[in-house]
Amino acid sequence: MRLINLFKKELAHEARDWVRDGLVSDTQANAILVRYGESLNEDPNKNSFGYYLLMSLGALFLGLALILIVSHNWDEIPRIVRTVGLLLLTLGCNGVGIKFFLSGRQQAGKIWLFFGGISYGTSIMLIAQIYHLGEHFPDGIFWWAIGILPLVIFTQSRLLGLLSFTLASVWAIVETGEDFFPTLYPLFAIVMLWLTLFQKSSRLLFIASIAGLITWLNIGLAWTMGEWRYFAPFEEQLPFSLGIGILLNGAAWWLMRTNKQDWREYGLVTHIWLLRASIITLLILSFEGAWEDYSSGFDWLSISGIAAVFLCGALSWFLSRKSGLYASTPAIIMSSYFGCCFLLLTAMDNMEFVTAIATNLILVLMGILLIRRGIDQNQTHYFYTGVVTLLLTAFLRYFDLIGDYIGGAILFMVAAAILMAAAKYWKYHLKLVTETGKEQDQESA
Amino acid sequence: MDKVTMPSWLTMPPNRKVIKIGLLLTLLFQLSVLCVEYLGAVLPIWTGKEIILKTEPVDPRSLFRGNFVRLNFDINLISRIDAAEFKRGSVVYLVLEEKDGLWQAGEVSSVMPIQGDFIRGRVRNNYGEMLDIDYGIEAFFMPKEKALAVEKEMRGTGTAKVRVFISDTGKARAVGFKCIAKACE
Numbered sequence: 001m002r003l004i005n006l007f008k009k010e011l012a013h014e015a016r017d018w019v020r021d022g023l024v025s026d027t028q029a030n031a032i033l034v035r036y037g038e039s040l041n042e043d044p045n046k047n048s049f050g051y052y053l054l055m056s057l058g059a060l061f062l063g064l065a066l067i068l069i070v071s072h073n074w075d076e077i078p079r080i081v082r083t084v085g086l087l088l089l090t091l092g093c094n095g096v097g098i099k100f101f102l103s104g105r106q107q108a109g110k111i112w113l114f115f116g117g118i119s120y121g122t123s124i125m126l127i128a129q130i131y132h133l134g135e136h137f138p139d140g141i142f143w144w145a146i147g148i149l150p151l152v153i154f155t156q157s158r159l160l161g162l163l164s165f166t167l168a169s170v171w172a173i174v175e176t177g178e179d180f181f182p183t184l185y186p187l188f189a190i191v192m193l194w195l196t197l198f199q200k201s202s203r204l205l206f207i208a209s210i211a212g213l214i215t216w217l218n219i220g221l222a223w224t225m226g227e228w229r230y231f232a233p234f235e236e237q238l239p240f241s242l243g244i245g246i247l248l249n250g251a252a253w254w255l256m257r258t259n260k261q262d263w264r265e266y267g268l269v270t271h272i273w274l275l276r277a278s279i280i281t282l283l284i285l286s287f288e289g290a291w292e293d294y295s296s297g298f299d300w301l302s303i304s305g306i307a308a309v310f311l312c313g314a315l316s317w318f319l320s321r322k323s324g325l326y327a328s329t330p331a332i333i334m335s336s337y338f339g340c341c342f343l344l345l346t347a348m349d350n351m352e353f354v355t356a357i358a359t360n361l362i363l364v365l366m367g368i369l370l371i372r373r374g375i376d377q378n379q380t381h382y383f384y385t386g387v388v389t390l391l392l393t394a395f396l397r398y399f400d401l402i403g404d405y406i407g408g409a410i411l412f413m414v415a416a417a418i419l420m421a422a423a424k425y426w427k428y429h430l431k432l433v434t435e436t437g438k439e440q441d442q443e444s445a
Numbered sequence: 446m447d448k449v450t451m452p453s454w455l456t457m458p459p460n461r462k463v464i465k466i467g468l469l470l471t472l473l474f475q476l477s478v479l480c481v482e483y484l485g486a487v488l489p490i491w492t493g494k495e496i497i498l499k500t501e502p503v504d505p506r507s508l509f510r511g512n513f514v515r516l517n518f519d520i521n522l523i524s525r526i527d528a529a530e531f532k533r534g535s536v537v538y539l540v541l542e543e544k545d546g547l548w549q550a551g552e553v554s555s556v557m558p559i560q561g562d563f564i565r566g567r568v569r570n571n572y573g574e575m576l577d578i579d580y581g582i583e584a585f586f587m588p589k590e591k592a593l594a595v596e597k598e599m600r601g602t603g604t605a606k607v608r609v610f611i612s613d614t615g616k617a618r619a620v621g622f623k624c625i626a627k628a629c630e
Contacts, residue, residue, distance in 0.1 A: 071512075072588065072589075074588075075587070075588060075591075083483065087476070087479060090475065090476075090479070091472070091476065094472045094475065095472070098468045098469065098472065101464075101468065102461070102464070102465055102468075120475045120479070123479050124478070124479065124482060127479065127482050127483050127486055128482070128486075128586075129513075129586040130486075130586075131486035131487065131490075131618060132513075132582065132584060132585050132586055132618065132619045132620075133482075133486055133581060133584070134513075134516075134579070134581050134582060134583040134584030134585075135567075135579070135581035136567075136579075136581075137584075143478050143482075147471070147474060147475045147478055150467060150470070150471040150474065151468070151471055153459075153467065154459060154463075154464045154467040154468050154471065155464075155468075156458060179533070180534065194455070198451065198455050198456045199456075199458060229532060229533055229534075230533065254447065257446055257447045258446070258447050258448075258449045259446050259447070259448050259449060260449060263449070322447075
């Protein structure tokens with residue numbers, strides 16, 4: 001799937017200008033836009049969406065004001081007045097929201113429910129404040145988030161989804177910070193995935209849910225290693241996390257092949273963010289020190305970590321193989337490279353030097369593939385990402401030499417040889433393509 | 446292109462009747478959460494016994510609840526040889542013994558005592574032979590000016606006495622300062 005799908009609204013805007021200037025007909029413009037799930041007709045909800053967005057932000061600001069007013073702690077006002085006041089506000093806002101929603105004024109209903117949701121959370125905090133409840137304060141945020149979650153299901157509102165998921169994520173962070181495991185966090189992510197995959201389109205909520213689930217899985221591994229009593233992060237989490245990333249990339253390519261426009265966009269966005277994350281990860285792993293924490297010696301944990309990388313690579317390849325070589329090759333390269341690096345570190349001592357060199361060469365290879373993909377598919381994003389990857393690798397290695405000066409120079413020479421070989425191959429490949437094209441023209445003539 | 450088909454229960458939005466009932470139940474759920482929280486907060490005050498505990502307050506700010514005075518009670522840290530046997534997060538009961546108008550720490554147990562004064566808490570941590578226990582009364586919320594005034598008054602002596610109510614089950618609620626700094630001497 002092409003990046004232009006992420007700019008389809010802008011494309012529709014451009015197409016309207018082309019029709020107005022007489023460059024293309026209505027039918028032609030519509031035929032182009034249909035490919036991207038758009039049409040020439042002005043989106044009838046466009047203006048009402050602007051109104052909805054500003055009203056939602058207004059409700060958010062009002063909610064923040066309410067939290068601050070309550071935080072001021074008006075202890076001269078009797079407790080019962082403060083408590084009943086906020087309870088009535090919560091009841092009132094939600095009541096009005098439900099009434100509007102059921103009577104067909106859905107946007108207004110959602111905004112009232114959104115403010116009612118903030119009021120509900122403020123009431124939780126106010127009661128805690130009035131009665132000096134100091135018990136495990138993340139529980140308050142959890143009850144706030146879970147109290148809004150059913151509203152997301154029944155209204156299918158992205159705004160309420162964003163509020164509930166943001167609160168759930170804050171809860172997960174503070175709960176982890178207090179050394180407790182946020183067991184129920186996936187419940188929120190699953191509801192958001194249901195909302196975005198089957199009901200409404202929201203790239204932000206989709207990506208946030210996926211990122212949240214991966215993070216939760218990681219802290220879950222650390223919690224499991226601490227025998228479900230405390231967090232015990234371990235080195236072997238790295239291969240597990242990398243394996244999940246590789247598998248997710250395969251899933252992203254599968255999403256890009258589906259017959260649903262929204263899913264294709266989710267796949268593309270996931271792929272782009274994974275690409276960026278993988279470059280940052282590789283740049284970190286290009287330092288020798290980054291591998292030093294990974295322990296040597298075979299045990300069930302290191303073996304299962306390595307097996308997870310290979311297994312995820314195979315699954316990723318299976319999911320992405322129909323999308324072409326640019327999709328499936330990285331699954332094989334990355335899983336083989338990571339799997340072999342971890343295998344080497346586990347089997348032998350002092351192999352960090354070798355794995356760091358391998359990572360630098362993988363970065364060079366990745367840069368070349370991205371530049372090639374950018375030119376082949378006429379997509380500047382991949383082209384420039386490839387150029388930046390190569391330049392960053394060169395920059396880092398120039399200042400942080402692997403080995404001594406000679407070692408650094410050898411690494412640069414190997415990288416230069418790979419780049420030049422790739423350029424030569426490209427030239428040869430282009431020549432072959434041109435000659436084949438000429439032969440075909442002659443035959444057809 | 447891979448054709449994806451999904452069961453209708455996943456893709457169909459709920460019908461109007463389900464939405465109506467669901468929204469009303471959600472509102473009821475929200476109000477229930479608030480009522481349970483409220484009753485949990487006031488019941489120990491309405492039905493419990495008043496005790497006095499010694500504390501050392503400091504003044505931080507909560508993101509959602511405003512300024513509060515963090516109360517470090519003497520009974521938060523309990524010395525036990527078998528401290529490691531108490532799991533983090535587990536419920537414990539501390540027997541309280543009165544001495545000169547102040548309640549002090551007695552035995553710690555994971556079983557609720559049958560008689561006497563006791564307070565219910567959760568093990569926050571265990572360091573060697575020390576148990577760090579939270580009783581849910583460690584945060585005392587006040588307007589910013591009052592919190593700073595308490596902090597100023599505390600400078601030098603660093604101690605205060607707090608009025609706390611404990612229910613029959615050991616649940617505790619702090620209701621106010623009995624005295625601060627020099628006034629306690």
